Amino acid sequence: MSSSIVVRGLAVAAMFALNACRSRPTAETPNAAPAPAVAAAPSLPPGVTREMILAGDSVFNGKSCKNCHGIGGVGGVRAPSLTDKTWIHIDGSFDAIVKLVTTGFTKAEQVDKQYQFSMNPRGGVNLTDVQIQAVSAYVWSLSHK
Secondary structure, three states, X not given: OOHHHHHHHHHHHHHHHHHXXXXXXXXXXXXXXXXOOOOOOOOOOOOOOHHHHHHHHHHHHHOOHHHHHOHHHOOOOOOOOOOOOOOOOOXXXXXXXXXXXXXXXXXXXXXXXXXXXXXOHHHHOOOOHHHHHHHHHHHHHHOOO
């Protein structure tokens, strides 16, 4: 017998031995852990559409909102992050965001004094009602991923 045939035979035998030694699934040890559930995207608030969120992205990141809250709402020294579930002045609902963007708040009404500025009504740039709805939809989406 040639040595290459013996080597191949030993390799095949080793492979069978390794397969035999592997643990087999049992009732106590299933074959694989269940796949993690894919988190469903949260349903949008009534009246909010994906198109509104996209339009709001343009308003937020193209107007004064980004100057305090940062591009994408990540926050900074002027204003808090809008990307988490922590809200300072409101509960984070779409309707509350619309109201806050519409009315703003004064320095006297400011709850967290670490930020440099109050928030001007209508973003300080006289956003239209449609723009306020859109930017509010975008801001809502940042904390509801």
